[in-house]
């Protein structure tokens with residue numbers, strides 16, 4: 001192994017934008033998963049759910065559960081691949097959080113819903129697998145920190161809004177605070193990687209992003225019935241996710257000191273795909289076929 005002395009000396013001398021702050025903040029805000037869950041079980045009584053609500057919750061939380069597992073692996077992987085010492089510390093701190101999110105969600109599902117998640121829906125699997133298996137650090141960061149994390153935050157927010165389980169609503173506030181901190185690693189570190197890309201790498205990067213967004217839209221559609229069962233509007237969930245992701249991309253552009261022109265085509269394609277997915281209309285049949293075949297063509 002090569003010890004990167006120069007990067008370490010730079011880390012010691014550079015006070016600006018250091019990601020070790022994320023690590024220290026994570027340590028200050030750390031919570032004990034077992035104690036928190038036990039106290040929430042003590043505070044909230046038994047849960048009397050209808051079979052429809054119970055099924056919807058199991059379907060949605062299975063995705064969250066396996067998403068936490070993938071996030072844990074991705075963060076561990078990034079901590080060994082990133083050069084910058086602050087970024088390494090931030091990703092180790094994230095891996096620690098994600099391990100806690102994983103076991104706490106597993107305990108909640110087992111104790112509250114008597115459920116042990118098995119397979120995941122194919123569309124959600126495609127997104128998580130795409131982010132988990134790529135060896136490209138920039139794609140991993142973009143996929144996990146700026147695409148999957150905003151979806152998770154959105155789902156937490158809407159599950160709390162549904163008030164399906166007061167215990168879960170309180171528990172998810174802990175998750176939400178941690179996930180919001182994780183986004184910083186992508187926003188602060190990705191610009192360094194994007195600036196080093198040549199035009200072909202940049203095109204490949206953006207196409208990969210569009211492919212992942214398409215899989216995310218399919219993922220959200222696959223839980224459409226579950227959202228409706230919880231009295232949530234799928235289009236509102238999608239639009240909240242979209243806004244969170246676009247905000248992340250705008251902050252990323254600002255960090256890079258460039259306009260958000262790079263993401264405009266991505267934004268237009270998402271918007272068009274969204275309308276075809278959530279507002280199907282027979283007048284659009286030919287356009288829909290064309291766009292669907294475009295996404296089929298780029299899907300791997």
Ligand SMILES: [Fe+2]
Nearest residue numbers: 068071098101
């Ligand atoms: Fe998490």
Ligand SMILES: [Fe+2]
Nearest residue numbers: 071149179182
């Ligand atoms: Fe996270």
